Amino acid sequence: xxxxxxxxxxxxxxxxxxxxxxxxxxxxxxxxxxxxxxxxxxxxxxxxxxxxxxxxxxxxxxxxxxxxxxxxxxxxxxxxxxxxxxxxxxxxxxxxxxxx
Amino acid sequence: xxxxxxxxxxxxxxxxxxxxxxxxxxxxxxxxxxxxxxxxxxxxxxxxxxxxxxxxxxxxxxxxxxxxxxxxxxxxxxxxxxxxxxxxxxxxxxxxxxxxxxxxxxxxxxxxxxxxxxxxxxxxxxxxxxxxxxxxxxxxxxxxxxxxxxxxxxxxxxxxxxxxxxxxxxxxxxxxxxxxxxxxxxxxxxxxxxxxxxxxxxxxxxxxxxxxxxxxxxxxxxxxxxxxxxxxxxxxxxxxxxxxxxxxxxxxxxxxxxxxxxxxxxxxxxxxxxxxxxxxxxxxxxxxxxxxxxxxxxxxxxxxxxxxxxxxxx
Numbered sequence: 245x246x247x248x249x250x251x252x253x254x255x256x257x258x259x260x261x262x263x264x265x266x267x268x269x270x271x272x273x274x275x276x277x278x279x280x281x282x283x284x285x286x287x288x289x290x291x292x293x294x295x296x297x298x299x300x301x302x303x304x305x306x307x308x309x310x311x312x313x314x315x316x317x318x319x320x321x322x323x324x325x326x327x328x329x330x331x332x333x334x335x336x337x338x339x340x341x342x343x344x
Numbered sequence: 345x346x347x348x349x350x351x352x353x354x355x356x357x358x359x360x361x362x363x364x365x366x367x368x369x370x371x372x373x374x375x376x377x378x379x380x381x382x383x384x385x386x387x388x389x390x391x392x393x394x395x396x397x398x399x400x401x402x403x404x405x406x407x408x409x410x411x412x413x414x415x416x417x418x419x420x421x422x423x424x425x426x427x428x429x430x431x432x433x434x435x436x437x438x439x440x441x442x443x444x445x446x447x448x449x450x451x452x453x454x455x456x457x458x459x460x461x462x463x464x465x466x467x468x469x470x471x472x473x474x475x476x477x478x479x480x481x482x483x484x485x486x487x488x489x490x491x492x493x494x495x496x497x498x499x500x501x502x503x504x505x506x507x508x509x510x511x512x513x514x515x516x517x518x519x520x521x522x523x524x525x526x527x528x529x530x531x532x533x534x535x536x537x538x539x540x541x542x543x544x545x546x547x548x549x550x551x552x553x554x555x556x557x558x559x560x561x562x563x564x565x566x567x568x569x570x571x572x573x574x575x576x577x578x579x580x581x582x583x584x585x586x587x588x589x590x591x592x593x594x595x596x597x598x599x600x601x602x603x604x605x606x607x608x609x610x611x612x613x614x615x616x617x618x619x620x621x622x623x624x625x626x627x628x629x630x631x632x633x634x635x636x637x638x639x640x641x642x643x644x645x646x647x648x649x650x651x652x653x654x655x656x657x658x
Contacts, residue, residue, distance in 0.1 A: 246429050251473065254436045258443055258462075265447030273452040273498060277459050280490065281443050284466055287478075295473040303478055303615055304623035310478075310485050311635055315642035317490045321497045322646035328501045329652070334452075 251292040259285030272327070272334045276320045283313045432472055437526070438465045456494045463487045475615040525553035 258281055265278025287306045294302025328334060438461065445458040463486040470479040529549030532541055613619055624632050 246432050246472070250432070250436070251469070254439060254469065257440050258466075261440070261443045261447060269447060271452055273494065274447065274449075274455050277452075277455050277494065278447055280459065280486070281446065281462065284463070284486070288466065288469065291470055291473050291475050291478055295475070298614060300614065300619045300623045301627065303475055303620050304628050305631075306475075306478055307481060307620060307624065308628070308631055308635055310481055311639065314485055314490055315639050317493055318646045319642050319649070321493055322649040325497060325501065326649045334501065 248292050248296050252289060255285045255288035255292065257285075258282070258288065270335050270337055272324055272336050272339075275336060276317065276324070279320075280313060280317065283309060283316075428472070432469070435465045435468045438462075439469065452498050453495065456491055456498060459494075460487055460491045463491070473615075477615055477617045477620050522553040522556040525549045525556065529553065 262278045262281030262283075262285060265281065266275050269275055269278065287309050290302050290306040290309065294300065294306070324334065327339065331338065333339070442458040442461040442465070446455045446462065449455045449458065463482060467479040467482040467487070470476075470482060526549070529546045532549060533543075533546040
């Protein structure tokens with residue numbers, strides 16, 4: 245029988261994979277994609293709890309999260325394009341302007 | 345390895361046929377499940393006093409709709425049947441596998457494409473949670489807008505990857521093998537009769553699956569140690585999944601029950617656009633307005649950031 249545990253496990257797995265991507269990958273585009281994965285994991289947890297409680301506010305919150313994720317992707321990708329224009333790289337290790 | 349076009353095309357064709365067969369099988373099984381649920385069953389007794397009269401009076405379909413909270417274990421057949429459980433596990437496994445592909449690919453384009461698969465499968469998962477509106481939003485916003493934005497940026501800044509996608513077919517083949525091994529191991533764990541079948545074969549299959557994953561997908565871990573660790577983690581996950589589910593319902597922690605019997609009954613139109621609209625424009629209207637400001641700021645910020653230097657100075 246599928247229970248809410250399964251959905252929450254799936255959401256936790258997605259979140260962990262996204263976090264691993266953020267930590268391990270050096271390509272800034274893939275890092276942004278991993279952040280999207282993490283947001284999706286959080287969204288799945290929100291919708292699962294909305295279903296458990298039979299409360300539509302959880303889904304409304306997930307909807308707002310989707311909008312925020314879209315805005316984040318737009319700004320993040322704009323920053324990527326700007327960085328690539330000035331420094332010709334998408335590697336996050338090369339971006340050490342504030343280090344010295 | 346010299347990759348010939350012929351075997352790769354054959355691999356992809358076989359993969360597509362397999363996927364079609366799988367989805368057809370799932371749909372057929374789901375239809376059978378629904379069919380079974382519609383038929384009156386001898387196990388489900390509505391009243392003990394007048395079984396015949398009750399059966400004549402209440403048509404089975406009405407019983408499914410109206411009395412769905414009373415007849416335990418016979419709630420909506422779309423979410424509690426065995427076939428739909430299999431569908432859920434297929435979707436969940438695809439989600440996890442393709443999110444792993446997302447973070448392991450060298451090429452950002454491949455990552456974006458597998459992220460698309462994750463989003464679409466996740467939309468399917470949302471349907472299991474009585475959230476059709478969120479499923480549609482997921483497809484439109486994520487699979488539509490966000491992925492297109494990613495691909496657009498990847499294309500505009502150029503694909504300067506060192507490895508081409510020439511051995512993509514072989515990698516997909518290995519991935520499918522790993523997927524099948526994982527499924528076979530889980531099936532052994534669930535349906536195995538003897539100790540050997542249940543545990544030894546399970547462990548063997550999972551070990552093989554993760555060996556394949558770690559070796560051929562070049563997951564950046566110390567390989568054998570990583571394989572052992574991941575297999576152990578998967579064992580723990582399967583143990584968690586197969587143990588008595590613990591739910592956090594309205595009554596607090598509930599053991600040994602499932603979401604569809606313990607959870608509060610969601611009502612008829614739960615999760616469609618009307619209910620969510622009432623929530624957003626009613627109680628959460630402040631959040632909505634704040635969000636509109638945020639979106640405006642994001643648009644302005646994106647335009648300002650990508651504006652070229654020449655335009656900025658003039």
